[in-house]
Amino acid sequence: MKEDFLHYIWRFKKFETLKLKTTENEELIILHSGDFLENSGPDFFNAQIIIGNQKWAGNVEIHVKSSDWYGHFHERDKAYDNVILHVVWENDTTVFREDNTEIPVLVLKEYVSENALELYNQLTTPKSWIFCEKQLTQINDFVLKNWQERLFFERLERKSKFIYDLLKETNQDWEAVLFILLAKNFGLNTNGQAFLQIAKSIPFSVIRKEGFEIENLEALLFGTSGLLDSHFEDVYFLDLKIRYLYLVNKYQIEKNHIEQVQFFKHRPDNFPTIRLAQLASLYSDNQNLFSELINLKSTESVYKLLKTSPSSYWQNHYLFDKASAWKAKCLSKSFIDLLIVNTIIPIQFAYSSIMGESISERLIDFLMEVPPEKNAIIDKFASFGIKSNNAFETQSMLELKNEYCNKKSCLRCAFGLELLKNEEIL
Known part of the structure; x- marks a missing residue:
């Protein structure tokens, strides 16, 4: 089990959201699961929940095990003082805020279907070159084009860091x-x-x-x-x-x-x-x-x-x-x-x-005026049905392979999320 799967489950509510209870057997209602943050700090910002008869607004932190809270030294970080719910797969220890108040816990394992787990396991099971290579042609054109644009600008953002460093120098x-x-x-x-x-x-x-x-x-x-x-x-x-x-x-x-x-x-x-x-x-x-x-x-x-x-x-x-x-x-x-x-x-x-x-x-x-680059990665994507017609598309696909596929970040990838959402058997 990995945290990225738990982020996906919580973010897209891929679990039974009715009759939720905390580990203290209090009724839990999710009004807003929060905004997903990929930088430092709690995982989900500005969430809104009801526990018992009390409405809470704040942040949600997600871990595989509740003891990871201490393993990551969150108890020393004031950025985590406003965590209102600790979402975990396994609850192996009680977690307290800096003021010694206990943080409510939701054990997600009890509410996730076997089908969702099976889809995740199939997506992340090593196969050949990339996990979803046999399903790439099932990605609709709208998702493909939008994801390529996002990947392109992510690549430019990464390249810009080197330029900004040179500017300082x-x-x-x-x-x-x-x-x-x-x-x-x-x-x-x-x-x-x-x-x-x-x-x-x-x-x-x-x-x-x-x-x-x-x-x-x-x-x-x-x-x-x-x-x-x-x-x-x-x-x-x-x-x-x-x-x-x-x-x-x-x-x-x-x-x-x-x-x-x-x-x-x-x-x-x-x-x-x-x-x-x-x-x-x-x-x-x-x-x-x-x-x-x-x-x-x-x-x-x-x-x-x-x-x-x-x-x-x-x-x-x-x-x-x-x-x-x-x-x-x-x-x-x-x-x-x-x-x-x-x-x-x-x-x-x-x-x-x-x-x-x-x-x-x-x-x-x-x-788009520049001819497509020629290399092994681009050729491989073409063999699985994703052909690049220009350098904009090849740059996007290089970013996909190097920053997502190689890092097994399927649940941060629009292709992986689309396949899971559509419940494609991978």
């Missing part, structure tokens, strides 16, 4: 935050952390001042990454090395530990050398990138703004001191799509939230 400099976020996502999964460290190690004020000369930006990025620590006779390499040493001394840039960038298993176009050179070119071409990106509303406008290729040296190099066939190496549309999903949409959302603006519909429409 950069003294509320949105241009600096964008630079750091872009750098991280230019590194993709393999080099994302290393690129993040590189961007954080270079004061953005220096990027601003040196942005008019691409070689200086390359020197800063390559030098900070450690890619200039080798010994080559290549003229361009040596020039960047001299520039880097000069800039470090000029701006007194501290040398931080940076993870070693990885080339292994990358296609040449994704080599860290190419991605860093593209990032340098992007900031050399656009001195006020944040102000240009923040209001873009379509993929075409982003493609146009981010249409950049690295400096001439990298047109025929993938590595220092090793010439290759000429190739422009512009940012591809598929790579820009990743930047839209992981950088532009999140930073637009975070910025609008701080500014008190609502752009929810605009963000959904924007992301």
